Amino acid sequence: MKPAVFSYLRPTNLQEALTFLEEYGEDAKILSGGQSLIPTMNMRLSAPAYLIDISRISDLNYIKLDGDFLAVGALTKHKDIENSDLVKDACPLLSEAIRWVGHTQIRNRGTVGGSIAHGDPSAELPCVLTALRGEIVIANVDGSEEVLVPEEFFLTYMLTSLQPEQMVKEVRFPIIPQESGSAFVEVARRHGDFGLAEVAAVLDIDNEGHLLNVKIAVGGVNPTPIALEQVEEYLIGKKLTDEVLRQVSDLTQESVDPESDLHGTAEYRRELAGTLTVRALKIAVERARGGEKNV
Amino acid sequence: MSNKVQVGISINGKKVQKQVESRLLLTDFIRDECNLTGTHLGCEHGVCGACTILLDNEPVRGCLMFAVQADGCEIQTVESLNHVDGTLNVLQQSFSDNHALQCGFCTPGFLMTLTHFLKDNQNPTENEIREAISGNLCRCTGYANIIKAVQQASQILQKENSNCSVVSAQ
Numbered sequence: 001m002k003p004a005v006f007s008y009l010r011p012t013n014l015q016e017a018l019t020f021l022e023e024y025g026e027d028a029k030i031l032s033g034g035q036s037l038i039p040t041m042n043m044r045l046s047a048p049a050y051l052i053d054i055s056r057i058s059d060l061n062y063i064k065l066d067g068d069f070l071a072v073g074a075l076t077k078h079k080d081i082e083n084s085d086l087v088k089d090a091c092p093l094l095s096e097a098i099r100w101v102g103h104t105q106i107r108n109r110g111t112v113g114g115s116i117a118h119g120d121p122s123a124e125l126p127c128v129l130t131a132l133r134g135e136i137v138i139a140n141v142d143g144s145e146e147v148l149v150p151e152e153f154f155l156t157y158m159l160t161s162l163q164p165e166q167m168v169k170e171v172r173f174p175i176i177p178q179e180s181g182s183a184f185v186e187v188a189r190r191h192g193d194f195g196l197a198e199v200a201a202v203l204d205i206d207n208e209g210h211l212l213n214v215k216i217a218v219g220g221v222n223p224t225p226i227a228l229e230q231v232e233e234y235l236i237g238k239k240l241t242d243e244v245l246r247q248v249s250d251l252t253q254e255s256v257d258p259e260s261d262l263h264g265t266a267e268y269r270r271e272l273a274g275t276l277t278v279r280a281l282k283i284a285v286e287r288a289r290g291g292e293k294n295v
Numbered sequence: 296m297s298n299k300v301q302v303g304i305s306i307n308g309k310k311v312q313k314q315v316e317s318r319l320l321l322t323d324f325i326r327d328e329c330n331l332t333g334t335h336l337g338c339e340h341g342v343c344g345a346c347t348i349l350l351d352n353e354p355v356r357g358c359l360m361f362a363v364q365a366d367g368c369e370i371q372t373v374e375s376l377n378h379v380d381g382t383l384n385v386l387q388q389s390f391s392d393n394h395a396l397q398c399g400f401c402t403p404g405f406l407m408t409l410t411h412f413l414k415d416n417q418n419p420t421e422n423e424i425r426e427a428i429s430g431n432l433c434r435c436t437g438y439a440n441i442i443k444a445v446q447q448a449s450q451i452l453q454k455e456n457s458n459c460s461v462v463s464a465q
Contacts, residue, residue: 008317039340103430
């Protein structure tokens with residue numbers, strides 16, 4: 001199908017984009033890479049009267065270190081994250097997850113801000129951001145900014161707390177210390193498709209192999225990606241024995257509430273979430289022990 | 296406000312200036328405004344990959360872009376691949392030799408994806424080829440012959456490149 005008629009606006013800086021948003025608000029949509037928005041327009045699931053194409057606002061395209069964070073501008077493309085040595089070094093979990101985002105063709109156009117603002121519960125970046133307890137920087141029309149954490153930002157399927165006159169400006173991923181281990185695992189029907197379930201994990205171990213600072217999130221099995229807080233608490237101070245892993249799988253399955261669709265039943269997804277959590281933990285512990293940091 | 300926009304795009308080395316509707320998809324611009332019908336439209340929501348083209352030398356989905364977004368960019372379509380005398384290039388010939396197509400609808404997308412892939416990776420493993428074409432669907436033959444074609448093309452390209460470097464070393 002073809003998209004409905006719209007008026008096209010191409011601001012050259014952030015302030016101009018925000019002014020357009022102030023003027024057209026609910027009738028407008030921000031267009032950056034368009035890899036999520038244009039399919040919905042092609043299928044006429046969405047028909048905004050105005051498209052504000054922010055793709056030429058070059059100051060929103062950056063990857064840099066900022067205190068304890070890896071700060072990524074909203075217009076940074078997935079492929080730039082994939083090719084960045086800085087990301088590999090500061091946040092290997094993000095490097096690993098980004099390869100699961102769509103196909104090469106999609107990663108060449110799709111942007112970080114777009115993925116976050118779209119709020120797809122099975123998308124990879126929201127899951128990574130949730131696991132790491134990252135931050136989302138939002139620009140307001142008056143020039144002020146707000147910083148939100150994932151559980152404030154992601155509300156439910158494809159719905160975020162972003163107001164019509166606000167825009168995602170930056171996404172902040174906490175830097176992962178060199179001695180930590182992390183892992184991102186996913187099961188999708190075809191490489192590059194949306195995951196049936198996915199798990200992001202990061203943790204430390206002490207000299208005896210006891211777990212510290214465990215952070216895990218699961219995506220694709222709830223209306224938003226969720227941090228598995230119960231599992232995290234349970235794991236602190238423990239070693240990954242078979243019994244502990246069985247318990248982790250059970251706790252994970254209790255924490256998720258998946259739905260059935262033509263790709264898989266709720267029961268299958270629930271079990272998958274448990275299995276993937278166990279798998280991610282094993283890989284992350286291996287890497288924390290000094291195994292290979294990147295796949 | 297008018298819904299018409301002015302776009303200037305270089306397609307296969309030729310500059311095209313047009314006034315078009317802002318909602319015109321890039322693929323429709325290429326097919327209907329430029330009469331380059333080699334680029335195919337399949338699903339129109341970014342799954343099948345038939346519309347893959349090179350935008351500033353990188354493969355993208357033509358159906359997930361508006362023509363106006365490509366304003367000022369360079370595009371290569373499947374029509375850019377064959378030689379000036381009309382003969383097939385190495386990749387196209389390998390597709391032909393290995394029966395890597397049946398109905399041919401998906402072929403332009405495969406060729407454009409693989410043109411970029413073989414530039415970066417001259418000696419790909421079968422797994423790398425499979426991952427490279429994971430964004431392109433074929434519903435006739437499956438992928439076995441396409442993979443054979445890529446392997447043949449990469450061998451020929453490697454040989455050609457090593458000959459070139461011998462020549463330049465002399």
